[in-house]
Amino acid sequence: MEGKYMVKYLFKNLEYLETFKNDSSTAIVTDIDGTISEIAPTPDEAVVTDSMRKELVKLKEKFQLVAVISGRSVLNAKEMVGVEGLLYVGNHGLEFLKNNELHMLPEVAKYLPKIKKTCAQLECGDLSHLNGLIFEDKGICFSIHYRLSDNPKNVRNKILKTVQDDPQCRELKISEGRQLVELKPPISCDKGTILDNIIEQYNLEKIIYLGDDITDADAFNKLKELEKEGKIKGVSILVLSSEIPSYVKKDSSFLVDDVDEVLKFFQWLLN
Incomplete structure (x- = not known):
């Protein structure tokens, strides 16, 4: 294990997180799919287990803030996690729940008709004509999943060529996640900017961020930037998978093998 991860494997370096564990002002911020929920063949099949849910409840009681930032719609994210009292942010930061009311960034609304059309x-x-695709309308964003296709790499290239050649698609923001291509409003907002906003709004000084996807690299980099400026103490934890580019691994502070190890880490924080 030591040779595989060198110094980055989380469970060989827990001493670095003792200061977070023993400080109630720490904030825990996490993605859902691939982080606190196993990746499933389709979005609807993914679940947060009762064991994970119980630990999230305990984390909420121990620490200043537990937040969920997901690429899912915020209402879907809350329904899936099912824990009251967390901060829920959806569609990569474009919408959030406040006092159980749905809010979106003001500049989003004008792009919704174009995205839908x-x-x-x-x-x-x-x-x-492409087999195995799942089209997911998330209200603000639209995802094209190709995990179930016979040749994901080939299908990915066809999807990207189609959307990049389409004049209407080029007016939107085209991005990628794990086995998906996504269309979003062309707004400067990502998991890094929303994390920055959360830190400012809640006056956070210590943050543990957990994620598994390309989109989480923005949050990893924001934590490094803010820590370098002396504004916060931050740790980013990447849940490994064969689908993650190497640069995302380099951007994270520590690595864990899978969702089970995320649960194990949460239990360590609470011990």
């Missing part, structure tokens, strides 16, 4: 055309036309 563009994605309907993709689903019914240009991409309809």
Whole structure:
């Protein structure tokens, strides 16, 4: 294990997190899919287990803040996690729940008709001939999942070429996640900017961020930037998978093998 991860494997370096563990002002911020929930063949099949949910409740009681930042819609994220009293942020920071009321960034609204129209055309036309695709309308963003396709690499390239060649798609933001291509409003917002906003709003000084995807690298880098400026103490934990590019691994502070080890880490924090 030591040779595989060198100094970055979390459970060989827990002493670095003692200061977070023993400080009630620490904040825990986590992604959902691939982090506190196993990746599933389809988004609807993914679940947060009762064991994970119980630990999240305990973390909420011990620490200043537990927040969930997901690429899912915020209402879907809350329904999936099912723990009251957490801060829920959805669609990569474009919407959030405050006092159980749904809020979105003001500049988002004007792009919603264009996203709906563009994605309907993709689903019914240009991409309809590709087998194994799942089209997910998340209200603000639209995801095209290709995990179930026979040749994911080839299908990914076809999806990207289609959306990059489409004039309407080029007016939106095209990004990627684990086995998916996503269309978003062309707004400067990502998991890094929303994490920065949360830190400022809640006056946080210690943050542990957990994620597993390309989009989480923005949060990893924001933590490093703020720590370098002396504004916070931050630790980023990447849940490993074969689908993650090497640069995301380099951006994280520590690595864990899987969702089971995230649960084990939460239990260590609470011990």
